[in-house]
Amino acid sequence: MMAALVQVEDISKTFGGVRALDRVTFEVCSGEWIAIMGPSGSGKTTLINILGGLDRPTSGRAIVDGLNVGTLGERELTRYRAEKIGFIFQHFYLVPYLSAVENVMLAQYFHSIADEAEAAGSLARVGLGDRLHHLPSQLSGGEQQRVALARALINHPKLILADEPTGNLDEANEQIVLEILRELHRSGHTILLVTHSGEIGRMADRRIELAHGRLMHIVANVT
Amino acid sequence: MFWRILWRLLYASRGRLALAVFAVASGAAVSAALLNLDLDATDKLTREFRVLGANVVISAAQNGDAAATLDTEEMNQIEQLHLPEVVAATPYLYLPAQAEAVGNHAAVIVAGTSLDEAARMNSWWKVEGDWVSARDNRSDCMIGEQAASRLGLIPGQSVKIHYAGREATLRVAGIVTAGSSEDSQMFIGLPLAQALAGLEARASLIQVMARGSAPEIEDVIRRLSIALPGLQVRPLRQLAEAEGRLLERIRGLLFGTVLLILVLTSLGVLAAMAGLALERRRDVGLMKALGGSVRKIMRFFLAEATAIGFAGGIFGFIAGMALSEWIGERVFSVSIAPRLVVLPATLALMVLVSLAGALPLRLLGRVRPSDILRGE
Numbered sequence: 001m002m003a004a005l006v007q008v009e010d011i012s013k014t015f016g017g018v019r020a021l022d023r024v025t026f027e028v029c030s031g032e033w034i035a036i037m038g039p040s041g042s043g044k045t046t047l048i049n050i051l052g053g054l055d056r057p058t059s060g061r062a063i064v065d066g067l068n069v070g071t072l073g074e075r076e077l078t079r080y081r082a083e084k085i086g087f088i089f090q091h092f093y094l095v096p097y098l099s100a101v102e103n104v105m106l107a108q109y110f111h112s113i114a115d116e117a118e119a120a121g122s123l124a125r126v127g128l129g130d131r132l133h134h135l136p137s138q139l140s141g142g143e144q145q146r147v148a149l150a151r152a153l154i155n156h157p158k159l160i161l162a163d164e165p166t167g168n169l170d171e172a173n174e175q176i177v178l179e180i181l182r183e184l185h186r187s188g189h190t191i192l193l194v195t196h197s198g199e200i201g202r203m204a205d206r207r208i209e210l211a212h213g214r215l216m217h218i219v220a221n222v223t
Numbered sequence: 224m225f226w227r228i229l230w231r232l233l234y235a236s237r238g239r240l241a242l243a244v245f246a247v248a249s250g251a252a253v254s255a256a257l258l259n260l261d262l263d264a265t266d267k268l269t270r271e272f273r274v275l276g277a278n279v280v281i282s283a284a285q286n287g288d289a290a291a292t293l294d295t296e297e298m299n300q301i302e303q304l305h306l307p308e309v310v311a312a313t314p315y316l317y318l319p320a321q322a323e324a325v326g327n328h329a330a331v332i333v334a335g336t337s338l339d340e341a342a343r344m345n346s347w348w349k350v351e352g353d354w355v356s357a358r359d360n361r362s363d364c365m366i367g368e369q370a371a372s373r374l375g376l377i378p379g380q381s382v383k384i385h386y387a388g389r390e391a392t393l394r395v396a397g398i399v400t401a402g403s404s405e406d407s408q409m410f411i412g413l414p415l416a417q418a419l420a421g422l423e424a425r426a427s428l429i430q431v432m433a434r435g436s437a438p439e440i441e442d443v444i445r446r447l448s449i450a451l452p453g454l455q456v457r458p459l460r461q462l463a464e465a466e467g468r469l470l471e472r473i474r475g476l477l478f479g480t481v482l483l484i485l486v487l488t489s490l491g492v493l494a495a496m497a498g499l500a501l502e503r504r505r506d507v508g509l510m511k512a513l514g515g516s517v518r519k520i521m522r523f524f525l526a527e528a529t530a531i532g533f534a535g536g537i538f539g540f541i542a543g544m545a546l547s548e549w550i551g552e553r554v555f556s557v558s559i560a561p562r563l564v565v566l567p568a569t570l571a572l573m574v575l576v577s578l579a580g581a582l583p584l585r586l587l588g589r590v591r592p593s594d595i596l597r598g599e
Contacts, residue, residue, distance in 0.1 A: 045597070054512060054593040075516065082514020089596060093509045097235030098228065105224055110515040114224035151513070 005030040005158060005190050006051060011060035013046050013213075020046040022213040023060070030158075033181075033191045035204035042210040044194040045163055051192065052085050052161045053077045065158045082111045086152030090164035092144040094136040100147045101132040104154050111155040122150040126180055142173025149180055153189075160184065162193040166200065178203065229526050236499055240527070243495035243580070244535045247573050250488025251539020255569040256546035257477045257484075263551070263559045276345055277430035279444055282455050292316070292425040295413070297451055301429070304450055308433045308443050313340035314426035316416045322409065324374040324382040331370045332408045333384055335416020335426075338365065344432045345401065352378030352397030361415045364393040367406035371398045384409065386419045485576050492531065492580025500583040507587045508595025517588040524584040532577030536570040543569065 006028035013021040021043045028034050036044045049055040050062050053069050062069045065084055072080055081087075094103045104119035120132050126146040136144050145165060152160055162181070166174040178200065185191055193204065201207045202221055209217040233240060281301075283291040295314045302312075316335040321328065338355040355363045366376060376382060376395050383392045391411075399405060417423055433443045440458065447456045503524070510520050544561040551559030 049593045049596070052512070054591075054596065078511070078514055078516045080514075081512060085514075087512055093505075093512075093596065095506055095509065097231045102227065102231065106228065106510070106515075107513050109224040109228070110510070110513050110519065155514075 003030060004028065005032075005065055006192070007061070007063040008047075008051070009061040009063070011047075011050065011057045011062055013043070013050065013055065014058050019213050021050075021057070024210070024213070024215045025060075026208055026215060026218060028190060028192065030190055031185075031188045032206065033185045033193065033204040035201040035207045036192060036194045036210065037196070037198075037201050037207055038210035038216075039196075041212075043213040044210055046213075047210070048161050048163050048192065048194055051159070052087060053080045082107075083155065084158045086155070086157035086160045088145070088148050088152050088160065088162040088165045090167040092136070092141070092148045092168070094144055094147055094151075096136050099133045099135055100128060100139065100143075100150075103136070103147055104151045107151045107154050119150075119154060122154050123147065126150050127176070140173070142169050142176055145169060145173065145177050146180070149177065153184070158190065160189055160191045160193075162191065164194050164196070166195070166197070225522070225526075229523055229530070232523055232527055233530060236502070239495055239499055239502075240531060243492050243531045243577070244538070246488055246491030246495065247531055247535025247577055248538040248542065250484045250491070250576065251536045251569050251573045252542035252546055253484045253539075254481045254488075254572060255540045255543025255565050256550060257481050258565045258568060259544060259547040259559060259562050260550060261474055261477045262562045262565065263547070276347075277432050278440060278459050279431040279433055279447070280428055280457055280459060281431060281447065281451060282428040282457075284453060284455055290427075292422060292427055293429070293454055295424050295426050297429065297454065300450055301431070301447065304446060306433070306443055306446060308435045308439055310432045310434050311340050311344045312429055312431045313337045313344060314413060314429045316413060316420065316422065316425065317427045318386045318416060318420055320384045320386040320409075320419070322370070322374055322382055322384050324376050324380060327374045329370065329373040331366075331374075331384075333386065333416060333419075334405075334408050334410050335413040335419075336410060337413055338410060341410065344430065345405075348405070349400040350397040351400075352395070355396045355410075355412070358412065359414050360412045361391075362394060363396040365397050365399050365410040366395055367408045368398050368400045369407040370409055371395070382409070384411075384419070387421065389419045389421075391415060391419060485572060488573075489576045489580045492528075492577050493583065496528070496581050497583040500587055503584070503587055504590055505595055507590045508592040511590065512592040512596060521585070521588055524581065524587065525578065528577040528581035528584070529574050531581075532574035533570060535577070536566075536573035539573065540566050540569045 004027040008024055008026050011021055011024045012019065024047065036047060038044055046055065050057050051064060051069065053072065057070045067080060069080065095106060098106060100123055101116060101119050104122055105114040105116060108114040108119060123129060123132055126149050128143060128146055128150070131139060131143060139147065166177050169177060181191060181193070182203065195201055204221060206221065207219040208215065209219065281297070283293040298312065298314060301309070313336050318333040318335065320331060320333045322331045337358045338360065339358050342354045342356070355365055364382065366382070374382060378395050378397055380395050381392055382395055383390055393411060413426070417425060433440050444456050444458055507520055547559045
């Protein structure tokens with residue numbers, strides 16, 4: 001049994017009077033690929049945001065790589081996001097006035113020191129070696145998501161949090177992105193991926209199914 | 224990477240930033256022009272004021288005798304001092320005389336002087352007709368406009384003056400408007416006045432026009448006092464104090480205007496930056512999600528504001544120097560030289576104004592990345 005990289009213990013989160021997460025508990029081992037599934041409003045993104053240090057739980061604990069994320073101060077949370085987390089969003093969220101390589105370098109800059117050669121290498125690994133100096137507006141959706149993947153990986157994060165990373169892609173680009181994720185998984189990265197797609201869910205090691213903020217099932221996929 | 228991102232930020236928002244730079248440049252132009260005027264025009268106006276007639280008077284020690292006169296030989300003493308600050312010096316002999324012309328009679332003060340020197344000393348007088356340029360002229364005179372009006376005189380007409388049983392008939396060469404007591408006086412050559420009074424080589428006083436700052440003029444007075452021990456040498460305080468008050472008011476007006484311009488410029492930048500802050504919320508939320516600290520992110524925006532202040536300051540300085548030259552010529556009738564010391568002062572003021580105007584960008588520090596990523 002591998003050590004747990006993520007421990008979610010009895011986590012709840014309320015927004016105003018709405019309970020987005022209700023006493024959710026699970027663990028993720030290092031190197032695991034977890035698919036978080038459920039209908040809209042089930043708390044998937046809230047869970048990802050708490051694990052990524054973008055939101056704090058109302059109660060319970062979220063421990064990632066030994067750090068209780070909910071108790072970290074603002075400065076520690078900033079370091080935590082820069083050093084331990086790689087985010088991939090459904091809407092890509094690239095900085096529109098920075099080129100592909102600069103978007104990757106931005107993550108390096110916030111982490112430590114920007115290294116253009118390393119950033120270019122990271123883009124080449126996702127098949128964008130010839131698109132380094134293109135602005136996001138000059139790239140297709142699939143290419144933008146691959147830039148976001150390169151950016152998420154550049155600082156060698158402990159945990160990759162992907163919130164519906166193929167939600168805005170056509171089938172061809174979806175396959176490219178999924179292949180990259182598979183490759184990351186094979187190379188030992190820990191991935192938590194939010195998806196509505198049962199097909200993508202079945203690619204993961206386990207599926208965590210949420211409904212109305214509650215953990216309904218944890219299903220291990222048989223490979 | 225910092226400079227690379229900064230350049231991209233500036234380039235991406237060039238339209239809005241150009242507006243901010245324009246606002247800063249406008250404020251900088253007016254501020255630089257007024258600062259330059261303050262430095263150069265007040266200095267020049269001080270000199271110009273010095274040109275407005277005499278500012279030092281030498282008279283006989285009166286000892287109770289109001290009509291005491293001095294020897295015009297004292298003029299040689301003054302010349303021998305070779306004081307570089309002394310622009311002109313001329314003796315005056317004043318006679319309370321009666322004048323008669325075209326059937327009118329009036330009492331006038333006749334001032335006998337070296338008319339050529341008086342012309343140099345009072346170049347700002349308005350003259351209708353001609354100056355009398357020859358020092359020993361005994362046939363022409365100048366007359367103040369009030370005296371001319373009382374006697375009904377115009378240039379070219381004759382006037383007869385009576386003093387102590389003697390008389391002289393003179394042609395009016397020009398009518399003087401000085402805006403002061405000279406307007407009711409009549410000006411004749413000194414030798415003729417001395418002949419009328421029977422006071423050979425005597426004068427009531429010597430008027431001296433000295434150029435320089437107040438301490439320099441004080442020094443001239445001190446040196447004249449030493450060289451002319453039997454005489455009183457005194458400054459025309461009234462004029463000097465009026466100059467000082469006027470210059471203080473001009474300076475107050477200049478600084479008040481600069482302050483107002485700085486506030487208005489800051490508001491202009493504030494308006495441009497408020498729009499920019501709204502545009503940048505998403506980027507800031509994303510940067511925070513990627514692990515960017517508030518300090519690191521805000522550094523971009525503060526550098527952006529500094530760049531706006533710097534660019535606006537330089538453009539404004541160039542425009543301001545041209546503006547100050549124009550104002551100098553049109554308003555103060557002096558030619559204004561650009562002072563380089565105004566450049567760092569303008570740049571510092573504009574950077575401060577831009578940073579003050581960039582306050583809305585500080586609100587970006589409070590952006591919560593989860594709100595942005597949720598699409599709020």
